[in-house]
Amino acid sequence: MERLQEIISTILTDDQPTVLATIVHVDGSAYRKEGAWMLLKEDDTRLGVISGGCLESDLHNRAQGLFNTGKTDVFRYDLSAEDDLGWGRGAGCNGVVTVMVRAIDATFRKALTFLNDQLQAKQPVYYMQSMKDFNMYSFISRSGAKFGEVNDETRPELDTATPFQNIAGQVTVCDETVYRQVVWPKPNLYIIGAGADARPLARVAGNVGYAVHLLDWRESLCNELYFPTAESFQLGDLEKLIGNIPFSPLDSVIVMTHDFQQDIKLVQSLCSFQLLYLGVLGSKKRMKRLYGGEVPDWIHSPIGLSIGADGPEEIAVSIVAELIAVRRGKMT
Structure with missing residues (x-):
């Protein structure tokens, strides 16, 4: 994907x-x-x-x-x-x-244009293809928008489907073999804090398919020079910036500002959103102080899989590995 x-x-x-x-x-x-x-x-x-x-x-x-x-x-x-x-x-x-x-051909290009528009709007799309008549196919978004003529009442409910679950394969519908697939939007990763340790993280995450977005208050650090593969940069007051982002349950956020007081406010704000992944850089002790008590299991801190990583590059690998594990449903 x-x-x-x-x-x-x-x-x-x-x-x-x-x-x-x-x-x-x-x-x-x-x-x-x-x-x-x-x-x-x-x-x-x-x-x-x-x-x-x-x-x-x-x-x-x-x-x-x-x-x-x-x-x-x-x-x-x-x-x-x-x-x-x-x-x-x-x-x-x-x-x-x-x-x-x-x-x-021209018709399938139109179908892919429809698919692309829905994915850009963060809409997962259900793709169905007849394996008998290859000209019969449909793309149906979670909102009900549709391109194509094939109907399938057995399609999965995209509102309740586990985010990024690999739903693909052949099934029998009305005695006919049909290929079905849920096409998920490109996963977004919002990195809050554009320090030196965020650079390898942005690069590795981009390499495995994340759309990486940087948020920071320092223009000298949060720019294309240091993050050439990032899809967007947002500068300014971090609380206001995250308040203007339409987060979805498909999005992942990592807080790595290295500013304790700022992280307190950010964590409080981010906990009000339903996210696929929320990670905060730092030790368990620091996170307890940030959260003001016992930290919920769904907040990842320390972030990254425990592989003995040392240094920004290795830590980036461990963090992205954890992001993938969560996205694939291998851990919560």
């Missing part, structure tokens, strides 16, 4: 012929699961991966016959045999991977 919106944006801004590969079914184990996307362009560039390198070359060759055709095809790769040299040296993944490969 980490490059999905980048793939969509590339399709919508690049007019050259492109092919979209999507894993629609996995039987057994595989490097990527259902819902993984990869873009193949006519100039031989690729975006995203659907395997550890086993399938990309073959899909690239198959894409050559699909560019500019508007056609869709499905390919099944059996990677289960360790002595099967069909993919080079024997993949040994013990899985069978089914990939749908679609040449992007």
Whole structure:
């Protein structure tokens, strides 16, 4: 999912012929699961991966016959045999991977434009694709906005779905096989405090797919020079800044101002929002003083997984690992 919106944006801004590969079914184990996307362009560039390198070359060759055709095809790769040299040296993944490969035409570009608009509005979108008639597909947002003609009353309730849960795969609807996927918006990470230790954190988080936003009162630190991959910068009184942000349950926030008095006010304000992740830099003792008592389990402090990290770079890795674990539902 980490490059999905980048793939969509590339399709919508690049007019050259492109092919979209999507894993629609996995039987057994595989490097990527259902819902993984990869873009193949006519100039031989690729975006995203659907395997550890086993399938990309073959899909690239198959894409050559699909560019500019508007056609869709499905390919099944059996990677289960360790002595099967069909993919080079024997993949040994013990899985069978089914990939749908679609040449992007004008109609599907319109569908992706709709999808992109909903994702930009922080709306998760339910994607449904007939596996019998590839021209039959629909995108339906949580608010009920829709593109396409396929109806599915069995679609999951997006209001109650666990944020960023991987909902993807094939199901049977009215005796027909249908591929379904929930496409989640790009996760936002708000870093409050633009000190030197925030720089590797912003970089690592951006590399794994977060839209990183910096908030600080110091223009000399909170800028593109130190945070070249950040999507936005907000300068000024921090309490006022966070009060103007429409936080959602899909958003993550990390407080790292190194200012105790300021952190007290920020934590009090942020606790009024429903967030996916709230982390505060510092020790447990410091956090108890900030919070004024026993700290709730849903506030992460100290932040980061306990991996013995030392220094800004390693600590950044531990923090992003914790962000991923929370987003994947591996910890609260």
